[in-house]
Amino acid sequence: MKSNILEFLNENKRKIAKTISIMAKNIITFSVIAMGLFSCTDETLQLNDADQKYGEVNIKGYSNPDLLQLRFNGEPVVIGGATSYTNNILTQLKFVLDNGENNLLGIYNSNTGKEIKTFNINYDNIDQYKTINFISLPTIFLQTSVTKPTVNLGRVGFEFIFPNLGEFSGSSLQNVKGILKRESSGAVLATYDNIGKNTFTELKPTITYFTGNVLLELYKPNSLDPYAGTPLITVKMSTAYINNNRAKLIVLQEVMENGMWTVKGDIDIAPYL
16 A cells, blocks of 8 residues: 555656646747747756757748748747748747657748748757748748849849759759750850759859840750750740849749640749849
């Protein structure tokens, strides 16, 4: 009888200790969210057992024109005293990770409440989320960062990114080669050796100024073979103009048209930056 009582008391002690640990973690997490841009001191975050470790996520985003809201485990993230934000979105989250538990970082449209993107962060994958970059525009969401390029007067230029490469073509390539030409004459304006899924290419300005369209031909890296299939893959775009936006930041997209896949270059994010 005495042994059963002692076992009961010890079991309750363990349950109470676990409950206190969970409450402490929740309080710490809420504190981090409420602080937004403010960094946490070592005294704010404390590990309670061996199955915990510190987590840190640096967020660098951009949205135009929509207001966004970040939510960490369902709670709004406060940045500069606000829970919705537009243009440059910069903050850092610090928190404690429990082994076996998931932490959800969501990006939402603040006006409609629509979920745009959610990241599942846990004890094992935290190193993948040390920095989260994103660009949110009316027609597309990109997990990348970009700076609007400066182009000297008298020059024009293009940058490219290809986030859904392979979605409809079935290609397993991570990047492609691009050759930019004048549509009217076929004159080569620039060559891009690596147009990839995650980052924009470098800007390649050209002195040539003209009206009309340009063509971007897409090939396998280090080759003149189409990156998928056998027909030549071309993307038609209007040129950049000296008296307007002299640089274009084009998002290439594989799309389906009339039962066939093709590549479009209709999205230019430069005007939003």
